[in-house]
Amino acid sequence: MKKTRELIEKNLKLVDVVVEVCDARIPISGRNPLIDDIVKRKPRILLLNKSDLADERRTRMWLSFYGKAFTTLVTNGMSGGGMRELFARLEVLQREMQEAKASGVARNLRVMIVGIPNSGKSSLLNRLAKRRGAQVGDRPGVTRGKQWITIENGMQILDTPGVLWPKFEDPRTGMNLAFCGSIRDEILDVSELGLELIRILEVQYREPLFERYGLSEEDLEKAREAGMAMDDYYDEEFVDSALVIMEAIAKKRGFILPGRKLDYERTARTVLDEFRAGMIGRITLELPPK
Numbered sequence: 001m002k003k004t005r006e007l008i009e010k011n012l013k014l015v016d017v018v019v020e021v022c023d024a025r026i027p028i029s030g031r032n033p034l035i036d037d038i039v040k041r042k043p044r045i046l047l048l049n050k051s052d053l054a055d056e057r058r059t060r061m062w063l064s065f066y067g068k069a070f071t072t073l074v075t076n077g078m079s080g081g082g083m084r085e086l087f088a089r090l091e092v093l094q095r096e097m098q099e100a101k102a103s104g105v106a107r108n109l110r111v112m113i114v115g116i117p118n119s120g121k122s123s124l125l126n127r128l129a130k131r132r133g134a135q136v137g138d139r140p141g142v143t144r145g146k147q148w149i150t151i152e153n154g155m156q157i158l159d160t161p162g163v164l165w166p167k168f169e170d171p172r173t174g175m176n177l178a179f180c181g182s183i184r185d186e187i188l189d190v191s192e193l194g195l196e197l198i199r200i201l202e203v204q205y206r207e208p209l210f211e212r213y214g215l216s217e218e219d220l221e222k223a224r225e226a227g228m229a230m231d232d233y234y235d236e237e238f239v240d241s242a243l244v245i246m247e248a249i250a251k252k253r254g255f256i257l258p259g260r261k262l263d264y265e266r267t268a269r270t271v272l273d274e275f276r277a278g279m280i281g282r283i284t285l286e287l288p289p290k
């Protein structure tokens with residue numbers, strides 16, 4: 001973590017512009033506060049990537065919110081959506097830089113790509129390069145060291161490993177990063193994490209959640225009753241509605257362990273995997289401040 005920060009700080013001196021890649025589903029939690037601190041006055045372009053997985057309406061809100069502070073673009077590292085705009089922005093910056101050089105020595109633009117793990121930095125680099133130069137993977141921590149790639153028009157792009165920061169001010173931040181696969185699963189309690197995701201979806205995306213798992217109010221009622229019958233401590237007044245939904249999903253999917261116990265862990269993993277793959281719908285977990 002410290003090493004990557006040093007890597008970014010050191011290379012910042014060599015580049016003309018920073019492209020910050022953020023997961024469009026978590027436009028607050030998905031941005032490393034250290035980057036503001038490190039980058040300061042360099043020109044910056046913010047990419048709301050994985051836009052295919054994010055809620056379109058909310059992406060538009062974020063675009064106008066962040067657009068006030070820096071050039072902000074909506075991208076898709078899989079299909080290449082938004083790449084033409086990014087390219088055009090970089091060309092403008094290169095022209096401006098070359099025109100500003102009194103000496104007339106026309107150096108090509110140097111660009112550094114930064115962002116949290118698994119946000120799609122290497123995928124976007126490959127898109128810019130129009131080839132698979134950088135290794136990509138559906139888990140955090142794929143890119144290890146720095147990698148310069150020269151693209152067709154001569155620009156030099158530096159890919160960097162994803163950086164997280166040592167302490168989350170808000171515990172929600174760590175959760176959001178985990179939901180979107182930017183923190184390794186092994187260090188988290190999967191059942192707890194899945195339950196927390198259901199807790200958010202229950203309020204913000206109830207309809208797609210119910211649709212995905214074929215849930216009805218009747219299913220919930222049954223799950224609530226079964227829960228109460230199973231557990232003496234189940235307090236009717238304070239039933240955890242997210243837990244009831246989780247139990248109803250487990251039943252629907254037949255995730256039952258020997259002894260007719262519900263398999264919470266498998267249910268949680270399924271909901272997390274399906275959220276990450278966009279199978280529950282296009283979801284954005286954070287809204288811009290009013």
Ligand SMILES: Nc1nc2c(ncn2[C@@H]2O[C@H](COP(=O)(O)OP(=O)(O)OP(=O)(O)O)[C@@H](O)[C@H]2O)c(=O)[nH]1
Nearest residue numbers: 050076077118119120121122123137141142143162
């Ligand atoms: N659905 C979707 N998936 C994407 C998009 N961009 C990248 N991915 C996927 O996200 C995963 C991570 O992509 P990478 O390009 O390796 O991410 P990275 O930011 O370089 O990750 P680290 O090197 O680990 O920091 C891969 O499975 C990509 O295929 C996108 O716009 N939409």
Ligand SMILES: [Mg+2]
Nearest residue numbers: 121122142143
């Ligand atoms: Mg990478």
